[in-house]
Amino acid sequence: MALLRVENLHKRYGHEEVLKGVTLHQEAGETKVVIGPSGTGKSTLLRCINRLTEPDEGQVWLEETEITSRRTDINQVRARIGFVFQDFNLFTHLTALDNVRLGLTKVRRMSRAAATDRAMTELERVGLAAKADAYPAQLSGGQQQRVSIARALAMDPKLILFDEPTSALDPELIGEVLAVMIQLAEDGMTMIVVTHEMGFARSVADEIVFMEGGVVVEQGPPDKMFRSPEVPRTGEFLRKISELYGESS
Amino acid sequence: MISSVWVEIAPYVPVLLRGLLVNIELLLGLISLGLVVGLITALIEVYAPRAMGWAAGAYTWFFRGVPEIVLLFLFYFGLSQFGVPVSAFFAAVLALGLRSSAYQAQIFRGALQSIPHGQMMAARALGLSRVRAIALVILPQALRLSLAGWSNEFSSVLKDTTLAWGIGVVEVMRQASYVRARNFTLTLPIYITVALMFLVLTYAGNLAIGLAERRLRVPGLEGHR
Numbered sequence: 001m002a003l004l005r006v007e008n009l010h011k012r013y014g015h016e017e018v019l020k021g022v023t024l025h026q027e028a029g030e031t032k033v034v035i036g037p038s039g040t041g042k043s044t045l046l047r048c049i050n051r052l053t054e055p056d057e058g059q060v061w062l063e064e065t066e067i068t069s070r071r072t073d074i075n076q077v078r079a080r081i082g083f084v085f086q087d088f089n090l091f092t093h094l095t096a097l098d099n100v101r102l103g104l105t106k107v108r109r110m111s112r113a114a115a116t117d118r119a120m121t122e123l124e125r126v127g128l129a130a131k132a133d134a135y136p137a138q139l140s141g142g143q144q145q146r147v148s149i150a151r152a153l154a155m156d157p158k159l160i161l162f163d164e165p166t167s168a169l170d171p172e173l174i175g176e177v178l179a180v181m182i183q184l185a186e187d188g189m190t191m192i193v194v195t196h197e198m199g200f201a202r203s204v205a206d207e208i209v210f211m212e213g214g215v216v217v218e219q220g221p222p223d224k225m226f227r228s229p230e231v232p233r234t235g236e237f238l239r240k241i242s243e244l245y246g247e248s249s
Numbered sequence: 250m251i252s253s254v255w256v257e258i259a260p261y262v263p264v265l266l267r268g269l270l271v272n273i274e275l276l277l278g279l280i281s282l283g284l285v286v287g288l289i290t291a292l293i294e295v296y297a298p299r300a301m302g303w304a305a306g307a308y309t310w311f312f313r314g315v316p317e318i319v320l321l322f323l324f325y326f327g328l329s330q331f332g333v334p335v336s337a338f339f340a341a342v343l344a345l346g347l348r349s350s351a352y353q354a355q356i357f358r359g360a361l362q363s364i365p366h367g368q369m370m371a372a373r374a375l376g377l378s379r380v381r382a383i384a385l386v387i388l389p390q391a392l393r394l395s396l397a398g399w400s401n402e403f404s405s406v407l408k409d410t411t412l413a414w415g416i417g418v419v420e421v422m423r424q425a426s427y428v429r430a431r432n433f434t435l436t437l438p439i440y441i442t443v444a445l446m447f448l449v450l451t452y453a454g455n456l457a458i459g460l461a462e463r464r465l466r467v468p469g470l471e472g473h474r
Binding site: 050052075076077078079080081082083085087089090091092093102103106107134135136137138148151155 | 370372390
């Protein structure tokens with residue numbers, strides 16, 4: 001059975017339906033890259049998965065737990081789903097170490113010493129152990145995003161959702177974040193990544209999901225999506241976006 | 250001539266200081282009351298359901314709209330009329346404290362609303378409940394931002410404690426008027442002395458708050474050196 005199952009998800013904002021019945025199945029260890037023009041509901045989809053945005057209709061299951069059920073303790077679910085934001089959202093009043101440690105001590109109730117150990121391990125993993133005592137404002141965008149990835153990793157997530165993790169970064173800082181994500185994919189982390197980085201999508205994704213107008217237009221392995229997409233619109237979009245963003249990474 | 254005036258005043262200084270001590274007691278009482286009620290009011294305005302927000306809004310509207318001296322009279326005479334006998338001191342703390350809470354609520358509300366929404370989202374995404382996200386992530390940032398506005402309110406209410414004179418609290422202004430009644434020629438010097446005392450108090454208070462601000466500064470943030 002799939003680790004994550006999104007079934008017929010709908011979301012409306014006023015009269016506009018942003019998600020018009022999205023269905024998605026994700027296996028453990030799989031990396032899915034979601035692409036599509038802006039305003040097609042990619043971010044909304046990610047936020048509906050851990051109910052940062054409440055979906056109007058449809059279901060989301062994480063293994064045996066129905067996330068969308070009212071009886072589910074959403075905080076417990078969220079603690080097991082990492083979320084990496086476009087603009088990092090590190091807690092500005094806390095050091096890098098405390099940013100990573102907060103969820104461990106306050107949500108997972110770890111002792112301070114154990115949390116420190118774990119947080120340092122994760123900072124090490126993203127190459128920022130030396131910056132443990134720095135505040136977010138003292139870090140570059142790329143470093144902040146890597147700390148936010150460490151913050152997600154520390155919680156032992158079953159799945160990490162990346163919402164355009166490199167879109168707010170200067171071009172020369174994108175590589176260091178992508179490098180961390182590539183390593184994660186190789187380590188077998190389960191990830192859903194919304195991104196325009198076609199190089200990353202092509203080389204790392206197990207599956208590419210093309211969304212437009214609130215629906216999944218087509219999905220499949222990168223080779224097939226890039227070479228012989230079934231829907232003409234998919235090929236058109238991939239060509240355009242590859243020209244625009246190049247194949248950096 | 251001038252020096253002889255100060256020699257005459259000297260014996261009254263202890264009395265004035267005793268009065269000033271009452272002002273400080275008033276200050277501590279009213280600013281703590283204002284802090285607690287103001288913070289709760291701000292949290293309600295920002296986070297509670299709309300009906301409660303309206304109630305909080307009406308509350309701040311009332312206490313920001315009525316002159317302080319009127320509030321003092323309302324609380325002092327009003328409460329005893331309703332069968333709640335209160336001391337002038339307690340009435341002053343209550344009236345000035347609730348007035349201050351309305352102003353402090355504005356300060357805290359502004360600070361709370363200036364924290365980007367992403368902070369709350371990131372906290373919720375970690376699995377923190379709304380209340381804990383506010384307590385652990387939003388409030389620490391908002392309170393630090395509030396300090397500048399709060400130091401303003403502090404010096405303002407420090408001076409406002411002299412209004413308690415109006416309902417008979419024996420604070421520094423009342424003591425000064427006693428002195429003046431005994432020796433009319435000291436009228437001006439005695440009020441100059443009182444003014445100096447407040448200048449020193451305001452200075453010391455703002456110094457302490459400035460120190461706190463520097464201690465709580467987040468490195469790299471807001472371009473502080």
